[in-house]
Amino acid sequence: MQIMDSGGGEGAGAESARAHGVLLFDGVCNLCNGAVDFILRRERAPRLRFASLQSDYARRLLAGSDVDPERLETLVFVRGGEVFVRSDAVFAVCGELRAPWRWLRFLRVLPRRFRDRLYRCIAGRRYRWFGRRETCRMPLPEEKERFLG
Numbered sequence: 001m002q003i004m005d006s007g008g009g010e011g012a013g014a015e016s017a018r019a020h021g022v023l024l025f026d027g028v029c030n031l032c033n034g035a036v037d038f039i040l041r042r043e044r045a046p047r048l049r050f051a052s053l054q055s056d057y058a059r060r061l062l063a064g065s066d067v068d069p070e071r072l073e074t075l076v077f078v079r080g081g082e083v084f085v086r087s088d089a090v091f092a093v094c095g096e097l098r099a100p101w102r103w104l105r106f107l108r109v110l111p112r113r114f115r116d117r118l119y120r121c122i123a124g125r126r127y128r129w130f131g132r133r134e135t136c137r138m139p140l141p142e143e144k145e146r147f148l149g
Helices: 014-020 030-042 056-061 086-094 101-109 112-130 141-146
Strands: 022-025 049-052 076-079 082-085
Touching: 022 030, 022 056, 030 112, 049 056, 076 086, 082 086, 086 101, 086 112
Parallel strands: 022 049
Antiparallel strands: 022 076, 076 082
8 A cells, every 4th residue: 555745744754754664553552552662672773763643643644545543453554655554564564673573574475364354353452451541652762753743
């Protein structure tokens, strides 16, 4: 899935997001926030950017796509104008991690229908299993430049 250029106003980090990728996640989901923490500790290089799906940045970034930022049941990974959702987003991000975690991207050979069914099963129960926060995640001072919006 491709994304149209949403124009200006994306602010700092927009160029890096285009080149290296930005992960849009449900900012109040404990599982999603745990995934962001996991990624921050295991990236090959600190290049990825992050924003909550609830942010204005996510709305602007996704404005030219068919992804609705109001529907919070999926991770969205945007890199170089391409939009990845559900299991495709997970595997795209895995490619940015150090070994052995990046090897998980090879599971993408499994049929998308199967992968996304499993993804939806977990996503639909994530609040029940992992809980939710009252507010979106606030980055630590050393993470601040990595978070957009």
